[in-house]
Amino acid sequence: MCYEFPPLGGGGAKVVHGVARELIKTGHSVDLVTMGYRGLPKEEVVDGINVYRVPCIRLKKSMCFFPEMIPYILMAFPVALKLVKKNNYDINHAHFIFPDGLISFLLFKIAKLPYVITAHGSDVPGYNPNRFKLLHVLLLPFWKCVTKNAAKLICPSRTIERLILKSNGKVKTQCIPNGIETNRFDGNQKKKNRILVVTRMFERKGVQHFLEAIRDNPFDVEINVVGDGPYLKTIRRIQKEKNIRANIVGFLDNKSAELKELYETSRIFVFPSEAENFPIVLLEAMVAGMAIITTKNTGCAEVVGNEAVLVEPRDVAGIRQALEALVSNPEKCHELGQAARKRIINHFSWDAVIPQISDVYDTIRKQGVRGSV
Numbered sequence: 001m002c003y004e005f006p007p008l009g010g011g012g013a014k015v016v017h018g019v020a021r022e023l024i025k026t027g028h029s030v031d032l033v034t035m036g037y038r039g040l041p042k043e044e045v046v047d048g049i050n051v052y053r054v055p056c057i058r059l060k061k062s063m064c065f066f067p068e069m070i071p072y073i074l075m076a077f078p079v080a081l082k083l084v085k086k087n088n089y090d091i092n093h094a095h096f097i098f099p100d101g102l103i104s105f106l107l108f109k110i111a112k113l114p115y116v117i118t119a120h121g122s123d124v125p126g127y128n129p130n131r132f133k134l135l136h137v138l139l140l141p142f143w144k145c146v147t148k149n150a151a152k153l154i155c156p157s158r159t160i161e162r163l164i165l166k167s168n169g170k171v172k173t174q175c176i177p178n179g180i181e182t183n184r185f186d187g188n189q190k191k192k193n194r195i196l197v198v199t200r201m202f203e204r205k206g207v208q209h210f211l212e213a214i215r216d217n218p219f220d221v222e223i224n225v226v227g228d229g230p231y232l233k234t235i236r237r238i239q240k241e242k243n244i245r246a247n248i249v250g251f252l253d254n255k256s257a258e259l260k261e262l263y264e265t266s267r268i269f270v271f272p273s274e275a276e277n278f279p280i281v282l283l284e285a286m287v288a289g290m291a292i293i294t295t296k297n298t299g300c301a302e303v304v305g306n307e308a309v310l311v312e313p314r315d316v317a318g319i320r321q322a323l324e325a326l327v328s329n330p331e332k333c334h335e336l337g338q339a340a341r342k343r344i345i346n347h348f349s350w351d352a353v354i355p356q357i358s359d360v361y362d363t364i365r366k367q368g369v370r371g372s373v
Helices: 011-025 066-086 097-111 133-148 158-167 207-213 232-241 257-265 280-287 299-304 316-327 330-348 350-366
Strands: 031-035 043-046 049-054 092-095 115-118 152-155 173-175 192-198 222-226 247-250 266-271 291-295 309-311
Touching (some): 011 092, 011 350, 031 066, 097 115, 097 133, 133 158, 152 158, 207 222, 207 232, 257 266, 266 280, 266 316, 280 299, 291 299, 291 316, 291 330, 299 309, 299 330, 330 350
Parallel strands (some): 031 049, 192 222, 222 247
Antiparallel strands (some): 043 049
């Protein structure tokens, strides 16, 4: 269960696709219920995944707002229940506590189908104070019920695990990182004097602080900022008003040749987010072999370990100093990029991640929770 699946959504959708695809390679059978969208087939097979899309009122590929989730819940539940009655599933893996965890809780109560949830960030109280703050207060009793009844709540980072346990200490959590295809990008391509930012455009992502750090742009480099979202208009306004020399590219399809070329040929990647779980864009930058500047005391630091330059969130001077140090030192950039790529292969390849998820499934299946409809 996940309301976002490519081409919809961001990092969470990529994780769902990757997990499902890799599970199939190891012998699992996977059905997925997700949101429909303009022109997408109601049913299709994607990389061996049986995809079932339900009608929705979603307006954007990259963003989904809470009012758009309500009809999805109403439409997805009967579709999922019909599939549960038809198939002898061992487990239901929901991504995002809301809305899919709520549907999974209802299926558990009716059909006794045990469920696992992977938390992705904004579905956790306190993770993002600028989004869903009031909703988390209003929905907290339901949130606690959904998380308490999950057979396991998978946390991609210790950062998100701490927030979950703060809101509900009775949750059975386990930390399993997000994974990525290690051949997603060629990390050995010749790098150009380019700085790259890729993110969904929310205020907490910190792109405005990056722009302030390059305001008078003393760096003789090309700067590209890629991404879409509600904060994009503000970012464009800041760039125009302060005459900042940067290409605000906007949306690029994740599978586009243009984005691939930017990842593979840019030397430095900047991701100044104030709050993150386990961002996929950092995994992509590491696979591409870029030197990375990102933030301390967030899920970002857990992803990059010691193989990046870390600054405080909202620290304009810190970002600028880090850029000055790296732009003038291509050898250091190469060293950091190769170390980051090695870290990916050792810790975050699907070969490292999928066995951990399969072990969770096997443990729950052996407990014999599954009932009959």
